[in-house]
Amino acid sequence: MSTAxxxxxxxxxxxxLTPRQIRxxxxxxxxLVVMIxxxxxxxxxxxxxxxxxxxxxxxxxxxxxxxxxxxxDLNQTLPIYQExxxxxxxxxxxxxxxxxxxxxxxxxxxxxxxxxSNVVFLTVVSAMMVPLQAILMPEFVNMAKLGLTTSYFGAxxxxxALGTPFSIFLFTTYFRRIPDELIEAGIVDGLGxxxxxxxLILPMALPAIATVTVLQFIQIWDDLLVGLLFLQNPSQRxxxxxxxxxxxxxxxxxxxxxxxxxxSALPAMLVYLGFQRFLIQGLxxxxxx
Amino acid sequence: xxxxxxxxxxxxxxxGSRFRPTYSTSxxxxxxxxxxxxxxxxxxxxxxxxxxxxxxxxxxxxMTEWNGVTTTWIGPSAWTQAFHNPTMxxxxxxxxxxxxxxxxxxxxxxxxxxxxxxxxxxxxxxRSIYFxxxxxxxxxxxxxxxHFFAYxxxxxxxxxxxxxxxxxTNLLGNESTALIALGVTFIFSMIGTNTMLFLTGLxxxxxxxxxxxxxxGASSWKIFRHITIPHLTRFIQLAFVITIISAFSALFSLIFxxxxxxxxxxxxxxxxxxxxxxxxxxxxxxAALYGLILFIIxxxxxxxxxxxxxxxx
Numbered sequence: 001m002s003t004a005x006x007x008x009x010x011x012x013x014x015x016x017l018t019p020r021q022i023r024x025x026x027x028x029x030x031x032l033v034v035m036i037x038x039x040x041x042x043x044x045x046x047x048x049x050x051x052x053x054x055x056x057x058x059x060x061x062x063x064x065x066x067x068x069x070x071x072x073d074l075n076q077t078l079p080i081y082q083e084x085x086x087x088x089x090x091x092x093x094x095x096x097x098x099x100x101x102x103x104x105x106x107x108x109x110x111x112x113x114x115x116x117s118n119v120v121f122l123t124v125v126s127a128m129m130v131p132l133q134a135i136l137m138p139e140f141v142n143m144a145k146l147g148l149t150t151s152y153f154g155a156x157x158x159x160x161a162l163g164t165p166f167s168i169f170l171f172t173t174y175f176r177r178i179p180d181e182l183i184e185a186g187i188v189d190g191l192g193x194x195x196x197x198x199x200l201i202l203p204m205a206l207p208a209i210a211t212v213t214v215l216q217f218i219q220i221w222d223d224l225l226v227g228l229l230f231l232q233n234p235s236q237r238x239x240x241x242x243x244x245x246x247x248x249x250x251x252x253x254x255x256x257x258x259x260x261x262x263x264s265a266l267p268a269m270l271v272y273l274g275f276q277r278f279l280i281q282g283l284x285x286x287x288x289x
Numbered sequence: 290x291x292x293x294x295x296x297x298x299x300x301x302x303x304x305g306s307r308f309r310p311t312y313s314t315s316x317x318x319x320x321x322x323x324x325x326x327x328x329x330x331x332x333x334x335x336x337x338x339x340x341x342x343x344x345x346x347x348x349x350x351x352m353t354e355w356n357g358v359t360t361t362w363i364g365p366s367a368w369t370q371a372f373h374n375p376t377m378x379x380x381x382x383x384x385x386x387x388x389x390x391x392x393x394x395x396x397x398x399x400x401x402x403x404x405x406x407x408x409x410x411x412x413x414x415x416r417s418i419y420f421x422x423x424x425x426x427x428x429x430x431x432x433x434x435x436h437f438f439a440y441x442x443x444x445x446x447x448x449x450x451x452x453x454x455x456x457x458t459n460l461l462g463n464e465s466t467a468l469i470a471l472g473v474t475f476i477f478s479m480i481g482t483n484t485m486l487f488l489t490g491l492x493x494x495x496x497x498x499x500x501x502x503x504x505x506g507a508s509s510w511k512i513f514r515h516i517t518i519p520h521l522t523r524f525i526q527l528a529f530v531i532t533i534i535s536a537f538s539a540l541f542s543l544i545f546x547x548x549x550x551x552x553x554x555x556x557x558x559x560x561x562x563x564x565x566x567x568x569x570x571x572x573x574x575x576a577a578l579y580g581l582i583l584f585i586i587x588x589x590x591x592x593x594x595x596x597x598x599x600x601x602x
Contacts, residue, residue: 039418045433105332112325127340129591131538133560134584137577138346161339193324222426224542244428247546265425272424
C-alpha cells in the first residue's frame, strides 16, 4: 500500500521514506536474502551432482577442470538404460495393482458398506503402520520359497501390498464425498455396479488416481530395500538399487556415481515438478478441509 | 445418510424368517453388500498374505534359531536372550539419539514455511525449489551427503574458506560423530515434506484474523505465537508423527549408502540391524525378533497417530 505514494515524478530523485517504510523495505530485503540462502542449501545436491559429473576422478580430487569422461563411461559402470527400464516396469506394474485393488476397496468402504466393513477398514488402514523391516525376514523367505525373488513379480507384489493400505485410505476419503444418490441413480438406470464403477466413478476419481500414482511413483522409484532384497537377479535391478549397490562397493569413481545419481533422480524430479499439486494433496489428505 | 434412498425399496420378507430391521435385507441392499465384499476381497487377500500373515510368521521365527538351513526351536527365552544382548541396546540408543534431530526436522521447516507464507515476489519458484529434494531418493541424498561430509568434501572446503583449515573434520569416519552426520542428513531429507505440510496449514489460516490482531497492536511474534501456532497444531502433530516414523523406518537408504552402519555400530539403527542380522549374518530368527521389536515401537507411535486422527472428529 505504501508504495502507492511513489509516483513517476519521484523516480528520478528518490523520495524521502518514512522510518516505517525503510524498516519494511529492509525487512523485505533480509527476507529475500534468507530465502535465496535456503534455496542454495536445497539446491546443493543438484549442483554437486551436476558439477561433479563433469569431472574425471583426478579432476575431482584436485578440484578443478572439467571433462565429459564420466558421462561417456557411465553406461559401463551402471547399465542405466536397462536399469531405467527395470524401474519403469516395476513402478508401472505395482502402481497398476495399487490403483485397481486400492480403488475398488476404497469405493467399497466408502459406498458399499457391508457388515463389519468399518472394522475391516480400520484393520487395513492400520496396516499402513507396519514397517517392511518388521516383516522383512518372513516376507523374504516366503518369496524365495515361491521362487519370486528372481522375477519382477516378487518385488512388484511387495510394493503393491505396501502401497495398498494408504491408497485405500486415500480413495475411501475421496469417495465419501461423492453423493450416494449419484450411485443409486446409476444403479436404478440399470448401469449395474460395473457400469457405475467404470462410467461414473472412474472419471470422477481421476484426481485421486493422480495423487496415488504420483505418491507411489516417487516412493517406489526412490526405494532401496525391496529392490535390493527381492530382486536377486542383477539384470532386473531398478536404477536406485543399482546405484546404491555401486556406492556400497566403494570402488566406483565419485563423478560417475554422481552422474548416475543425477540420471536416477531426473524422472522423479520431472514427475514431481509436473504434478506437485497432487503430491501436496496426497500428503495432507484427511486433515485439510 | 446411512439409510439411503435405495434401502427404502423394501422387498417383502419371506415368511418364517426371523425379524430383522427391514432396511438391511432388501434385494438391492444385499446386492450392494455382496458387491462391497467382492470389491474389497483383492485388497484383503493382498494385505493378509503379504502383511498380516508375515507378522504371525515373524513371531514364530523370533523364537527359533535359524540360519536358513537348520531350525531349532528355542521358545520365548529367545526374547530374554535378546534383551541381554548389548548390541541391541547399543542400537536402540542410536535410535533414541536420532530422535534428538526431530525438533530440528520440525522447527526448520516451520521457519521456512513462514518465510514462504510472506509471499515475496517469486515465492512460488522458491517453493518449488524447497520441495525439490522431496522427489529424489534418499540413496541419492546419502551419496551427496557422503561427499559433503567426506575428508576432502564440501564441509572441509567451507571450513578452509572460513579460515579454519586446522579444524578439518571427518564426521563419517569417526565413531563419536558419524551419527551426527546421519542426523543432519536426515533433517535435510525431511525439510521438503514438513515444509509442504506446514505451508498447506498456513494456507488455511484466515488472513483477516491476523489483520485484526495487527490492528489491535499485536507484534509479529505475538501473532505467530498465539494465532499461527495454535492454528497449525494438527499439521504439526501430523508432521511429528511422519518424522518419527521416518526416523525409525526410513533411514535404511541413508545408512546403507553413507556408513553401512559403521564405524563399529555407531550408525546402526534398529531397522538396519534387522537387515544386517538377517542378511549379513544369516541369523533369520534373531532378525525377525529385532523386526518385531521395531514393530512394537511403531505400534506405540501408531496409537498416538490414531488418537490424532480421532481428535479430528
